[in-house]
Amino acid sequence: MTEPPNAHERKALQNGMLGGPGGENEAQLYVGQKIRDQVIAKGWLERMPDSPAGNRLYRTTEAGRAALKMEAPAKPKRPKLTMLKPRLATLDTRTAKPPPKRRADHE
Numbered sequence: 001m002t003e004p005p006n007a008h009e010r011k012a013l014q015n016g017m018l019g020g021p022g023g024e025n026e027a028q029l030y031v032g033q034k035i036r037d038q039v040i041a042k043g044w045l046e047r048m049p050d051s052p053a054g055n056r057l058y059r060t061t062e063a064g065r066a067a068l069k070m071e072a073p074a075k076p077k078r079p080k081l082t083m084l085k086p087r088l089a090t091l092d093t094r095t096a097k098p099p100p101k102r103r104a105d106h107e
Helices: 007-017 032-041 062-069
Strands: 045-048 057-060
Touching: 007 045, 007 057, 007 062, 032 045, 032 062, 057 062
Parallel strands: none
Antiparallel strands: 045 057
């Protein structure tokens, strides 16, 4: 069994279905060349003949539709963040007394 598509691949497949049987314009897939090549290599997306206007068209295959029905991979759980203890002691200026003044002994 193949692995389910990640979020970027899922986005390309969903947008590839919007064009219907005629295919969807390359710009409407909203993914980069690398993701598009990965999805084509997996057989989930296919390149259609160019439109009369010269646009590259893509269409989601039946295998791509089946991949969309797979359960999305679970996001990894993040560890709970905790507060760090301060490295320097804080000084309460309302209750702290100023240090005693030094007397000049060399007078």
